[in-house]
Amino acid sequence: MGKRKAALSGQLADLDLKLLRVFKAVVESGGFSSAEVELNLANSTISNYISDLEKRLDMRLCNRGRGGFSLTDHGHVVYEATQDLLSAVDQFRNRVNISHERILGHLHLGFAEHMLSAYHSCVIEALRLYTEKAPDVRVRIISMASDDVVPAVQEGRVQLGITVMLRQVPELDVMRLFDEEMSLYCAENHPLYAMNDKDISVEKLQTYKFVESPRLMPGREIDPITASWNKHASAHHQEVRAALILTGHYLGFLPKHLVHNWGWQHKMRPLLEGRFNYINSFSAISKPYPKNDLVISTFMDCLKEAVISSQQ
Secondary structure (H helix, E strand, O other): OOOOOOOOOOOOOHHHHHHHHHHHHHHHHOOHHHHHHHHOOOHHHHHHHHHHHHHHHOOOOEEOOOOOOEEOHHHHHHHHHHHHHHHHHHHHHHHHHHHHOOOOOEEEEEEEOOHHHOOOOOHHHHHHHHHHHOOOOEEEEEEEOHHHHHHHHHOOOOOEEEEEOOOOOOOOEEEEEEEEEEEEEEEOOOOOOOOOHHHOOHHHHOOOEEEEOHHHOOOOOOOHHHHHOEEEEEOOOHHHHHHHHHOOOOEEEEEHHHHHHOOOOOOEEEEOHHHHOEEEEEEEEEOOOOOOOHHHHHHHHHHHHHHHHHOO
16 A cells, blocks of 8 residues: 655645635634634635645545534644744744844734724824834734624734723733723613603613613623613624614613714713713733734834824
8 A cells, every 4th residue: 555645745835824824714713604704705715715725735624514613633733733834934024024124924903893983092093103114014904892802812813902901811911092981872762861860860770671781791880780770682782782772762881982973962862971971991902922023013112102192
């Protein structure tokens, strides 16, 4: 019996690296469908890429179908090897960047949704500075629910995230950026809209339905009384939450700047601001990175510069 030929008998090409990056994203997203947003590719295209990689390596990497997505034994080996390979490629690129004083590579960012509309947001200024200092870096930005940003950074799906940190995560570096004010809103067709705040008691609020948001989840409440509110619906994405509030059947929290930017300040109003308003503090988060990683360190420097500028 002859020897089985090596799956990779030749050199790795750029196409191989692209296929491996797609494979890594699929694994870390938990399947083809979940990776569509991450990769900005159609499910069928992702499937073709994975099939091409399996043919290239001459092995089946994953199971997909009605039973869901899972890695084969070969798939686990290739995934771990892919992490090592792409890490080595990044280290090589960093050394080349330093030697040439030119920044090359990819910067993957994960932003909490609607964050950029915040007043005095320093992020746009940081992106402007970064584009001038690192014009050759390919920047990819993903918008996601605030709670999804931390795991995206931890799992390596993005290099840096900007979100509201509701708890400390010791393994992440954190840099505070800016704040936004949240208010409890009701729509113009809600029974409380026409009432004066002094006539709205805390007990009266408990008779109405609320939309659950991250700060109304158990253990995250901004006020002990909110634990007893009737959270009849759940919508952690702000646009969907606003849609439920606008029906007139629900009360819920939204950023004040968002209501203003959407032009809805005449369609809904805040309630009991002195009691229930609270502040969200946005921070930039990342895993600890080598100081010679110019792709990330340069963006962090731009953020720091933009923060200082916004405070002057």
